Amino acid sequence: MTGDSSPSGALAESGLVAPRGPRVSLVTQGLGRAFGRRHALRDVTFTAGGGDVVALVGHNGAGKSTLLQVLSTRIAPTQGRALLDDELLSPGCPARVRLGYVSHQSFLYGALTARENLALSARLGGFPEDAVVPTLERVGLGRAKDRLARELSRGMTQRLMIARLLLQDARVWLLDEPSTGLDAVGLTWLQGEVESAAAMGRVVLFSSHDRGLLERSATQGLRLDGGRLTDFGPFRARATDEWLRSSA
């Protein structure tokens, strides 16, 4: 089953916040990924536009993480293709730098501090380094900025990973279980950041089993089952339980 929808985010739609920056479009056409003989993802076709917050739901092993990995360009599809603003996404493609990816792996050097890790990202991407400390303060790591990354809790690590997205000003946010390790305050903060990104015209795709994050932030739902897309549509058109029914 395929889906094709690209409504704007709730805040942007309301007209209260004008989307900033060029309009973003993320398109997949028959996207698939096999590992040997096992197809982790097959024939996934959907379109998401700026302001969309797409919740990926499905059982463990349904293909959510694989879809995010392929979209992030961390791994190549073995079938179909993905396009960001009509530009083909593949490992090493120029468009990769417009994607922000929070994965199960932190991509952080444990022997560097939070500030050093973010400064490294800034230098690698050519972002202003003077934005590093304000970004750390924005994500609530102002007091922990000089702690080694390996000494940070899971929730703090999650915040640091999202800080990198903010610094990078990514057009597309790909979040794999972003609420992992976050406390109630952290979850509220994360919801705010996701809404803010959508209001600025970003595309956000996230996988999560957190009901609060799904209900408050998702504008679109995308259900995967056995690597296939089985449902795609406005999230709030149906009860959350109906979306979560297929979730583990």
Place this chain on the structure above:
Amino acid sequence: MTGGRSQPPGQRANTGPASVLRGALLMFQKDLHIERRSKELLFTVVAFAVIATVLFALSFNLDDDRTRAYTPGILWVTVLFSGSLALGRLYDAERDNDCLGGLLLSAMDPRSLYLGKLLTLLVAMGLMEALTVPLVVLFFDVGRVAPPGALGVVFLALGLGTLGFAAIGNLFAAMLLSSRLREILVPVIVFPLVTPVLIAGVQCTRAVLSGDFEISHWLWLLGAFDAIYLTIALALFPLMLRES
């Protein structure tokens, strides 16, 4: 395609030569920073070289002049074995938390990572050699018979040989990063490839230590292998890292 859509500097991939070198320096600085805190790479390489040199010295009858003939081989084998240990640890920081994946998703050209790691490896091996050569000279009594200026040429040959070893070793250390057998596989693959470097280096060192300074052909050979290995590695590195 996005065509003429303008993007902020941070949202463009950095692929120009200047950007590649800037990225390489950044990777090198990052490695130095981590090494200053952990000292793992340097300690591993230097400790092995010192222990190996001492063991070689204890294993041979140093009163026998024939032992001196083995000195070039002992020096080069010690350097290459120590270097292979360095290769095993070179990408440790990138393996943890999939930092390599993060680098590949960044705007940095993958060749920057290669060149940065090459610099790190050269510095670590250079420091190891600066300690190993005097130890070999001391234990094997090379200073007594070596003509003036010989040690300078030995260091030059070692420098060229180290560059060739590091150029090709760095490539396979990255390629085998996710392999559980990398500590075994890297030397098994790299040593046969650097055999010409070992032969040229040993012959050059043997000639110089016996007073024969007609060694330019050996140095040219070492330089040629450096150029070949560097060219191949820089071409293959980005391809090998895809989906690593």
